[in-house]
Amino acid sequence: MQKFKVTFLPDNLTIITEKDKTILSAAISAGIYINSTCGGDGICGKCKVVVSKGDVISQPNGIITASERKNNVYLACLASIQGDLEVVIPDSSRLNFDKLTPEELAERLSGLYSKAEDIRPQKAKFEDKVFKHSPFATKLYLELPEPTLSDSISDLERLYRALRKFEEFPVIQTGLFNIRQLGRLLRDYEWKVTVTLGKRNNTVEIVLIEPGDTSQKNFGLCFDIGTTTISGQLVNLNSKKILGTKAAYNQQAAFGSDVITRILHAAKTEGLKQLHNAVSDTMNQIIKELILEHNVDLNNVNCIVCSGNTTMIHLLLNMDPAHIRKEPYVATANFLPVIRAAEAEININSRGLLSCVPGVSSYVGGDTTAGVLSSGIYQKDVPCILIDIGTNGEIVFGNKDFLVACAASAGPAFEGSGVTSGMRASSGAIQKVSINKGDFSVKYSTIADKKPRGICGSGYIDLLSEMLEAGIIDKSGKIKVGGSRIRQSDSGREFVVCFKEEAGGNRDIVINESDIENLKRSKGAIYSAASILVKHLGLDFSVIHKFYIAGGFGTYLDVDKAIKIGLLPDLERSKFVFIGNSSLAGAREILLSAQAMDMAEKLVSKITYFELSVDPGYMEEYSQALFFPHTDLTKFPTVKFNG
C-alpha cells in the first residue's frame, strides 16, 4: 500500500496516510475535526478544503462551483489522496470544539438555575416532589468491634452486621476483590474502615473498602449526553451541592449530525468504536476539567448517572445500535444494569459505578424519562406537556394518571444544522433579532456578545417571526423582492441578516428560501406531533395546564415569537415554562436519590409510546402545519401580522 504525507494548514500538522483515503478521514486521524453534517456522503457541503499542493481525485458533485474548482476547493469527504498533499482547512469548515464560556454556560443552563427565572418567574419544576436523600454511591464509616471467642462471626458477616445497623439492606453483594483484602485491611487499620455502597433498588453492592474515615469525600457526576451537546455536572453526594457544570460538543458530530447517520456510521468498520471513543473522550475531558477546577480527587468520584437518547446510550456502552433504525425499531436494551464506569471507558474511581436512566423505546430515551422526572409532570392533577426541542423532538403528554410520549423527527434545523448560516448555540451565534419594518435593517444580539458567526435555533425563531412581521416573507415562507438585503441565490431568494464586513467573517450571514423550508418542516413536525398526540386521546390543547419546553435552544427562547411562527400552540403565554436542560436535572435527581431511580423505572412502565407514523392523521396534520403559523388560522387566534 502506497503511503503519502498529508500536511494540514494552518495547523501545520503532518500525518502519513494511505493512498485513496479521503481527506476527511485523514483529518480525523490527525485529530482535526471537520464539519460533516451528512457523515461523509458529499451532500451537506460543509467540509470544503483547499488543496494547495498535490494530487487528489474527487467524485463530481453539485456543491463545488466552477470558480471554487479553479481555486482547488474540494469536499474533504469526496477527495481521495493520490500523493503528498498540503491541505488548507478554512475556519468555516472546522468544528468548533472550544468549551462553552462561563457566560454561555450560565445562559444555557439559565432555565435550571437562575437567569431565565427572572424573565419567567414560574418555579413549577421542583415544587412538590422531594426524593429522600440516598445517593447512588453512599459512603459509611464503620468502627467494627474486634472479634472475640464469644463474638466469632466472620469478617464479612461482621461488616454486613455493622452495615445493617445503618439501614436494613435485604441483599448485600460484595465482589471477590474486596473480600480478598478484607481480612488484612480490617486488622491493619484497627477495624476502622469506610465502605462505599452502590445502590440499586433493594440491592446494595460493596464497591470499595478503604482504610480510615473518608466518608466526607464522596462525589458523583451526572451527564446529559445529547446528540449535539454533552453536559456534565459534578455533585457533592453528601451535601447535594452542585460544584460545577460543563458542556462540550459531542465529538460524534464529525460522523454526522443526526442519530440515523451515526447509526449508519456505526455499521462501518471501526465505526462503532470511533463513535464510542468520541463520546467517552468528550465525557472524560469534561470530568477532568471539573475535578481539577474543584480540587476533587478522581478516586473520590464514585459514581456517574447518564441520561441520553437510546442511540447515544448504545454508543456510550459500545453496543451496536443498528436495529434502532430498522423496523420494528427495537433497541438492544432500554433498561441497563449498573456497570463499572471503567467498562464504558469512563475515568472515575476505578471501581466506580455507572448507571443509565432507563428509556421507553428506541426513539424515546432516558433523556425523556429524566425530563418527565425533573419537570414533575407525572405528579400533576391536570394535563401538562413536555417538549424537548431537539433533533428528535420528544414530546410527553399527561399527568399523574397517564403519560404518553412520541418522537417527532424534527431534524436538526433548530440546532443550526442543514441551514446555510446555521450554527449551534455557542459564542457568536445570533440569538435575538429585530427587523425594522421600513428599511429592513436588522438589529441582533449574539451569545457572549461576540462577533456574529452564524444563527442558532432561537435566532431563527426570532428571525422568522420578524421577517413575517416586516412582510419580508409571506406565510408560506417565500421571500419578497426588493431592498438591498434581498437577492437571488442558488437556493431561491435570500435575505442578508448580517453583511460580512460587519460580521468580520468571509461570508454574509443569510437565510434563504430553502433554509426557511427546512425550518418550516422542523416547526411543523414538532407542532403536529404535539397536536396529534393530544388529539389521539380525544383532547385538544385547551386542556393543557402547563407547557414545559426543554433542551434544544438551551439559552433564550421567545415564547411569543415561537407561537407566531407556529412552533408552539397559541395558548396563554403564562402556560409556557422554559425549563432548560431537564435531562441533566433528572439525571442529578437520580444521582442523589435511589428513590428517584425507582421512580424513573416506574415512569418508564407508565409512559405509553405512541408511534406517529402509524397514525393516519399525521401526514394531514403535518401538511397543515407547513405554513406560518398554520393553515388553519383559527388555531392561532392571537397571531396577527401587521406587515
Added chain:
Amino acid sequence: METQLVLEKWPGAVSTVSIGAKKEEGGTRSCSIKIGGESALPLLFKEGSIPNKPKIAFEVWDIAPCDWPEELLAAYGEEINDPLAWADKCVNKYKAELLCVKMQGAHPDFGNKGTGESAKFISRLLSRVNVPLVIIGSDDDTKDNLIMPAVSEAAKKERCIIGCAVQDNYKTLAASALADGHSLIAQSPIDINIAKQLNILISDMGLAFERIVMDPTIGALGYGLEYAYSIMERARLAALSGDKTLACAFICFIGQEAWKTKEAKSSIEQGIVWEAVTASSLIQAGADLLVMRHPKAIEKVNNFIEILYSTPRL
C-alpha cells in the same frame, strides 16, 4: 307513509362571484353572470340556498390551438385559425355565455408574443364580443408575470376573472386583479391545504376571499377524477362548516384535461362524451364554473344542468 328527510343545516356559505361589468357598472359587457353563493352541498336544494346554476365558459386561445385533436378543431371550422372570429363564433353560433381566453401565444415556445401584442388582443376581443371573460396566462410563470399586468389593465373595469395564481407565483396576478377590479383564480395541485394556504396568501395581499375562485386542479374521467372530486368535496364541506378561507367558488378546466386522454383522442364521439361526463361528475362535486372545449359536449352538459335544476326537488 311519507319519509321524513334528515336535513343538514350549514353555518357557512360559498361566496358569490360576479363576472362581467355592464355599462352602468363601468364596463362594456352585455350581462353580468353570478356563480357560487351556495349554502348547501351540490343539488341538495332543501338544505340551503343554491342561487346560481353552474356555468360553462368556452375555451378560446389567442392563437390557433397547437395540441388539440384535429376533430376537435374541426368543430369550429375555419374560424379556429382566427382567434377573434373563433370567439365570435362561440358567442354567436354556439350561444356561449362566457369565454375563457388562454394567452397561449405569449408562451416562449408558442409564439412568444409580447406584452403590447397580448394587451391589444384583449382590447380587440373585448370590442368583438360582449360576454364576460375569464383570462388566463400561458403557463409560463416568468412570461405571465410580464404580460398579465398589461392584459389585466386592458380589461380594466370589465370585472373579469384572471389567472392562474399558484403558491410560488401569485403576487403579480393578485396585484393586477386588485388594481383592475378583477377576480383571481387560485390554482392548487389537488391539495386542500395548499388551496387554503394560497387563499390566505392572496387575501394577505388585500384581495378579499370573495374575489377568489379556486381551481382545485382536476383529472379527467379515468385519470384521477375521483381525487379531484374528494378534494372538492372536502373543501366544500369546510366552507359550509364556516371556514371562510375555503368558501370560494370552483372553476374546473374540464376541456384541457378531457382532451388529453387517449380515449378522447381516439374518436371524436368518445371525446365528446368523455368531456361531458367529466364535467357532469364534477358538477356533483360542486363545480361552479366549467371551462370546456367541444360545443357538443357543452350542449350536453347544459342540458344536464337544466334537468338537474328543473326536476322536482327533493
